[in-house]
Amino acid sequence: MIPVFDGHNDFIQRVVAAGADGTRVWLEGDGTGHLDLPRMRAGGMVGGFFAIWIPSPSGPNDAETVTLMQNPPFALPLPDQIDHDIALPHAFRQAAALKALERTGTLEIVTDAAHLRRSIDAGRIAAIMHMEGAEAIGDMDALHLWHAAGLRSLGPVWSRPTAYAEGVPFAFPAGPDTGGGLTQAGKDLVRECNALKIMLDLSHLNEAGFNDIAQLSDAPLVASHSCVHEICPSARNLTDRQLQVIADSGGLVGLNYASSFLREDGKRLPLEDLDTMLRHLDHLLAILGEDGVALGSDFDGALMPRDLPDASALPVLLQAMAAHGYGEALIRKIASENWIGVLQRSWDG
DSSP states (O other): OOOEEEEEEOHHHHHHHTGGGHHHHHHHOOSOSSOOHHHHHHHTEEEEEEEEEOOOSSOTTSHHHHHHHTSSSEEOOOOOOOOHHHHHHHHHHHHHHHHHHHTTTSEEEOOSHHHHHHHHHTTOEEEEEEEESOTTOOSHHHHHHHHHHTEEEEESOSSSOOSSOOBOOSEESOOSOOSOOOOHHHHHHHHHHHHHTOEEBOTTBOHHHHHHHHHHOOSOOEEEEEOBTTTSOOTTSBOHHHHHHHHHTTOEEEEOOOHHHHSTTOOSSOOSOSHHHHHHHHHHHHHHOTTSEEEOOOBTTSOOOTTOOSGGGHHHHHHHHHHTTOOHHHHHIIIIIHHHHHHHHHHHO
């Protein structure tokens, strides 16, 4: 089985929501969501980015919002900024939940490329502590504290503003050119992340913020879970110009499995087949090359395609790549090797 290393999941929220049963949900599954240890094992998933994320009072998975997103065009307003004092306890609970999974002996929070490889070789899930939206980071001293706790990947925003930058709204058809660039605090954050070798994630960031990070950062540019705007003109997707900027940096894009970011019509309905995913992959490969494309599922955070309902179905996607004409060496790169390579360049470079 070809191993899969994944660019983004929101599983930790389910662990926190389960309370005292959180570890059991990881070890045994509970019949919900997209991810748990048994389904990762069944699908050949050897690791990935586990996101710490602060929910807004309302969001894209609310029933009323889902109905709007099933009937484009739509343009949802950005949620309000969340105060640091509200965000921090949520983030602590999620980080603690990831640490609790580590204590089961089935998962390791990895902090460098060699550690990542050792964890996979030992048969443990290699987990990267990622933060999606920097609301819980009050200043650069706090960033150092989170780094000491294991944080190695950071997206300055989810789809709402922070003290550092602005996100893109959920809108279709629409582009990412909305809102202003990085604040001065955001520019300081980029420099400090570079110094600490914390990977910066461009997914959810608006175009002005993207441009600022591209100019400031000395690390490969990475979008952990994004799709192609040329195919699906969602504000969340990357334009060809943005893809070329990432390619020029030696960076990487992880393909998001969210149906509404894959479908040409932008509807929040299950993608009916995997051909559209393969079109996105073909487009990414044409611009980024064979070393610049990976996978970023958004498991437990988005509506999955009909034929890819959870992590256990990952071999179906890899088989579709093979049937589409991708050779085994390319499939292995997309499935895991490219993530490991860009992390080594980001962390050890």
